[in-house]
Amino acid sequence: MTDLAAPDTPLAIRGVIKRYGKLTALNGIDLTLEAGRFTALLGPNGAGKSTLFQLLSGLFVPDAGEIRVCGCALNEAPSRALAQLGIVFQQPTLDLDLTVEANLRFHARLHGMGRRTTTRIDAELDRVGLQAQRNTPCRALSGGNRRRVELARALLHEPSLLLMDEPTVGLDPASRELLVSYVHELCSDRDLAVLWATHLVDEAERAHHVVVLDQGEILTEGRPDSLVASSNAASLEGAFLNLTATTKEQTKA
């Protein structure tokens, strides 16, 4: 049994429920993430992925349940919990009028990074290959490069947990592949826990762990190959379609 309060557990969610009026967006979510593991949160549109991310980033408050980031309860010690989080939102969140460096500095100051800011900005810009664009206004960057800046920004304060909410939306296939590969590298290099929300099965295929979410509930979770085997499908896509189709049929009935 996972100790929810253990500081080495990047994310522990227990019994989380979120309702909007009569609609139950999330119904009793239990999830634990491990360090160094890439977890794909796979679900069709409207499954509740974005709602879960809003709860994890403290923008929403659950109606019931508990969320702990590195042992800190999000409702009791939000600042300590948020300090451990790096977030890339589905919606772009760069200030397009500011340069790449100004965007990163803004984030660094909000996280109270102090003197290590310049060193960390250098390191992250080197890593994402945007050192040359340091003084470029973000408005002048391509969609792929803007995402890389957002990723560099999310990692600037060296979080333990990286949340990525459908980060490849709007990217071309090459940029998408680069981003996925890069985050996999980060996972192993930094022992970073990653929660990657997506509705694209090919992005989940390479994950260490896949969580299938539909209609506000976790249908199943496990390694991609074990999910395929347990569903008697030929591929993860087949398994995903079988699982979500079953849920739809049950809802109709």
Place this chain on the structure above:
Amino acid sequence: MTLSHALQALTAVTNREVVKFVHQTGRLISALVRPTLWLLVFAAGFQNVFGVSIIPPYETYIRYEVYIVPGLIGMVLLFNGMQSSLAMVYDREMGIMRLLLTAPLPRWYLLLCKLLAGTLLSVLQAYAFLGVAVLFRVDIPWSGWFTVFPALILGGMMLGAAGLLLSVYVKQLENFAGTMNFVIFPMFFLSSALYPLWKLQESGAEIVYQVARFNPFTHVVELVRFALYGQFNGMSCAVVVGTLILFFALAAWGYDPQRGLVRQIKQAG
């Protein structure tokens, strides 16, 4: 929250506001042109209509343009307060608000940073207008430049807090212009910015007079008016501080994740 972290966050928010303001030269120009037009056109046209008798803090008869300068400073603070809230709505639509609200700091403090950054811009613009007024030979005591500073801070913060509160409930950028008109114009005209309140009472507009008396903007104008002449208006100060606390508390409450902003983010996203 450590002091160092708090100061860094304040620097981040202030720096961003200042950089954006510097890039928007039109904003500075319009902030100065608007009250300057009022000063030149309105004051010239109504010089003989609105005779101003000796009322505190003035110790002698004054020209009408001298009377309306505090009101126009209030106008600068009011417009910038509303502009700050427009920036909040813009940030929300652009997603930048999410970044701010997921910073590891108490939400009320992040809002306070926004408020202080907006107030800094308000005060700078108010001083710029004061300079314009002096250029047009409006008689303002030099000591007033110093004594008015706290009044500008308080007035700027109160009107900025009103803008913050407004930004909780205005969901979309397109709705903002209309909403601003419903706030700015009644607040400005139903105040002592353009005419002394006794004029309203004397003319028999008792309801308008009572509304203007309780309008917090009237008290910003009077606080500034008295401060420009090195005097302290205790009643106006109490109303401005009280309203500031009330508006800021309501805005912080509105930005609570369980309340106003939740609905807005859901709708925007």
